[in-house]
Amino acid sequence: xxxxxxxxxxxxxxxxxxxxxxxxxxxxxxxxxxxxxxxxxxxxxxxxxxxxxxxxxxxxxxxxxxxxxxxxxxxxxxxxxxxxxxxxxxxxxxxxxxxxxxxxxxxxxxxxxxxxxxxxxxxxxxxxxxxxxxxxxxxxxxxxxxxxxxxxxxxxxxxxxxxxxxxxxxxxxxxxxxxxxxxxxxxxxxxxxxxxxxxxxxxxxxxxxxxxxxxxxxxxxxxxxxxxxxxxxxxxxxxxxxxxx
Amino acid sequence: xxxxxxxxxxxxxxxxxxxxxxxxxxxxxxxxxxxxxxxxxxxxxxxxxxxxxxxxxxxxxxxxxxxxxxxxxxxxxxxxxxxxxxxxxxxxxxxxxxxxxxxxxxxxxxxxxxxxxxxxxxxxxxxxxxxxxxxxxxxxxxxxxxxxxxxxxxxxxxxxxxxxxxxxxxxxxxxxxxxxxxxxxxxxxxxxxxxxxxxxxxxxxxxxxxxxxxxxxxxxxxxxxxxxxxxxxxxxxxxxxxxxxxxxxxxxxxxxxxxxxxxxxxxxxxxxxxxxxxxxxxxxxxxxxxxxxxxxxxxxxxxxxxxxxxxxxxxxxxxxxxx
Numbered sequence: 001x002x003x004x005x006x007x008x009x010x011x012x013x014x015x016x017x018x019x020x021x022x023x024x025x026x027x028x029x030x031x032x033x034x035x036x037x038x039x040x041x042x043x044x045x046x047x048x049x050x051x052x053x054x055x056x057x058x059x060x061x062x063x064x065x066x067x068x069x070x071x072x073x074x075x076x077x078x079x080x081x082x083x084x085x086x087x088x089x090x091x092x093x094x095x096x097x098x099x100x101x102x103x104x105x106x107x108x109x110x111x112x113x114x115x116x117x118x119x120x121x122x123x124x125x126x127x128x129x130x131x132x133x134x135x136x137x138x139x140x141x142x143x144x145x146x147x148x149x150x151x152x153x154x155x156x157x158x159x160x161x162x163x164x165x166x167x168x169x170x171x172x173x174x175x176x177x178x179x180x181x182x183x184x185x186x187x188x189x190x191x192x193x194x195x196x197x198x199x200x201x202x203x204x205x206x207x208x209x210x211x212x213x214x215x216x217x218x219x220x221x222x223x224x225x226x227x228x229x230x231x232x233x234x235x236x237x238x239x240x241x242x243x244x245x
Numbered sequence: 246x247x248x249x250x251x252x253x254x255x256x257x258x259x260x261x262x263x264x265x266x267x268x269x270x271x272x273x274x275x276x277x278x279x280x281x282x283x284x285x286x287x288x289x290x291x292x293x294x295x296x297x298x299x300x301x302x303x304x305x306x307x308x309x310x311x312x313x314x315x316x317x318x319x320x321x322x323x324x325x326x327x328x329x330x331x332x333x334x335x336x337x338x339x340x341x342x343x344x345x346x347x348x349x350x351x352x353x354x355x356x357x358x359x360x361x362x363x364x365x366x367x368x369x370x371x372x373x374x375x376x377x378x379x380x381x382x383x384x385x386x387x388x389x390x391x392x393x394x395x396x397x398x399x400x401x402x403x404x405x406x407x408x409x410x411x412x413x414x415x416x417x418x419x420x421x422x423x424x425x426x427x428x429x430x431x432x433x434x435x436x437x438x439x440x441x442x443x444x445x446x447x448x449x450x451x452x453x454x455x456x457x458x459x460x461x462x463x464x465x466x467x468x469x470x471x472x473x474x475x476x477x478x479x480x481x482x483x484x485x486x487x488x489x490x491x492x493x494x495x496x497x498x499x500x501x502x503x504x505x506x507x508x509x510x511x512x513x514x515x516x517x518x519x520x521x522x523x524x525x526x527x528x529x530x531x532x533x534x535x536x537x538x539x540x541x542x543x544x545x546x547x548x549x550x551x552x553x554x555x556x557x558x559x560x561x562x563x564x565x566x567x568x
Contacts, residue, residue: 014499053431075433083431087424093271094264102264106257106432132271148428 001156001187002029002052007061009047009211021047022058023211029187029204031155034178036198036205037191038235044211045191046086049160052189053083065156079107081156082149086164086191088141092134096125096144099133104151112151119147123177139170146177157181159190163197175201195231207238214238257434261442262449269416269450279450282404283458286397290465304360306341307333313343313371320363343368394468398459399539402478403517405455406532409485410509412447413559414493418502421493440494440563444486444556451482470543477534477544480552484531485513487552491559494566531555 009022021044029035037045050056052063054074063070063077070077090099097116104112120129125143128136136144142162149157162178163171179201182188192198198205199219206216215225215238226234269275304323307330308314317324322341327333331353334342340355341364350368354361362378369377420426429439455478463471492505492512513532520527520536527537529547531554538544 050427053427055427055430075435077433078431079433081431083427085424085427087422087427089424089426089428091264091268091420091425092423093268098264098267102260103432106260106434145428 001031003064005062007051008059010059020211025213027206029189031185031187032182034182034188034202036202038205039208043208046160049158049191053158054078080154082154083158084145084149086160088145090133090141095130095132097129100148103148107152109151119150123147138165142174155186157186157188161191195235199231209239258438258442262445265443265446279454282401283461287461303340305339307339308343316367322360394466395539398468398474401458402535405451405478405482406485406513409451409482410489410513413486413489414506414509417490417493436564437560440560443490447486448483452479473543477538481532481535484552484555487556487559488512491562494563497566
């Protein structure tokens with residue numbers, strides 16, 4: 001479903017230096033798989049997701065969504081995926097129903113309002129359809145954001161820290177939702193720095209640090225590479241094994 | 246999975262424009278900002294007019310002769326015969342009095358104005374004086390009030406241009422911060438559609454609010470070339486929004502709102518000053534045409550074309566900012 005090869009992206013920092021946000025990253029995600037993008041803050045997770053979502057153009061590399069070259073045909077690629085930014089990205093002054101319906105209408109979804117209602121109900125946000133997004137709780141916003149992402153029935157979901165700011169119950173609910181989406185043969189890439197949730201939902205993951213992929217594989221493979229039983233410990237061991245800049 | 250067929254770009258543009266417009270108008274502060282200037286101006290004008298009308302409305306006059314009273318009544322004055330017109334005036338019973346004393350005819354008046362002039366004119370005519378004042382009817386209130394209303398509407402237009410910059414930069418900054426811009430950009434649409442939707446929404450909101458304001462002032466005072474003002478105000482508001490959007494897009498997340506906003510405000514102020522000082526050039530430029538019209542130079546077709554060019558430039562900067 002998703003193949004990214006040798007992605008490179010650098011930015012100029014205010015001091016005039018160059019920051020290598022992504023440095024030669026490759027990854028592949030098959031349908032039905034939840035793929036975790038792990039790394040400490042500033043590792044390059046969001047930049048990688050933005051490149052995959054065609055929101056940021058890489059300096060080098062390739063991204064393919066199915067058989068579409070996403071860098072050459074970003075509009076066609078976007079029609080097959082949904083990107084959910086860490087902030088959620090709900091317009092404060094639209095109601096939950098309006099926000100979700102708009103995305104359906106813009107993408108030509110037939111009977112967009114009915115589908116929005118259906119999705120909001122199925123994701124547990126049915127009681128809040130008429131409420132302005134600004135007035136929703138963080139957990140409810142996440143549900144609305146996911147409903148919006150699913151409006152055009154994408155095969156690939158790119159979720160940037162989808163449980164950020166949620167309480168324990170909200171986090172569990174969202175992770176359950178993500179699992180149910182993957183069970184529908186969707187490919188899911190989620191970024192996180194919380195190992196517990198990665199262990200709960202991801203089948204495969206890669207650890208990135210300073211834009212570099214330092215390990216990739218199934219969760220068992222990552223534990224083995226880090227020489228630890230807990231993913232947290234393996235993660236720390238793999239990061240510490242990296243030479244300091 | 247995805248079987249949806251993306252609608253034509255124009256429809257997507259329209260839907261996004263409506264969405265931005267809805268969001269903008271639901272911001273109470275924005276709505277008040279659009280409505281209040283015209284309402285305050287209208288209210289101030291009405292209060293002033295009421296005050297002035299109350300002050301100058303008196304037509305009362307005291308005269309010593311029936312014949313003179315009849316002539317003045319025919320001219321619109323409320324003239325009555327008094328045995329002692331001067332006493333009636335001094336007591337405050339009337340606001341004008343004409344009478345003859347040892348040295349000749351005397352005219353007393355509490356106010357200047359048309360009726361006092363008419364009274365003087367009739368007295369002079371009656372005495373066969375060498376000259377008398379005449380009131381020539383105005384060609385129209387527009388002509389007489391032209392410079393005043395031009396300045397008034399011009400100030401309002403300046404305000405709407407500044408609003409445009411705030412709308413363009415502020416709206417984009419808000420959407421950058423809350424992630425809604427990224428979410429929208431992830432839609433299967435070319436990037437320029439999002440810029441176009443934002444500019445269209447700003448253009449519609451500012452044009453409608455400005456036209457309503459001009460209409461209100463025109464109803465009360467009369468405005469020279471109200472249609473030209475509506476066109477120039479709408480285009481200049483759009484130009485301001487394009488300036489704000491382009492500068493904010495260029496700054497991106499690297500800068501807070503204040504930097505692009507202040508640059509935008511300085512740029513539009515400079516353009517309007519250019520239009521005022523060089524109206525021949527200004528009438529063909531976006532935003533500058535406000536300054537030119539305050540000087541009385543009607544906008545050229547070039548103003549519309551250059552405003553569209555400015556919008557295209559802003560959309561290009563918006564598109565580039567995603568890279």
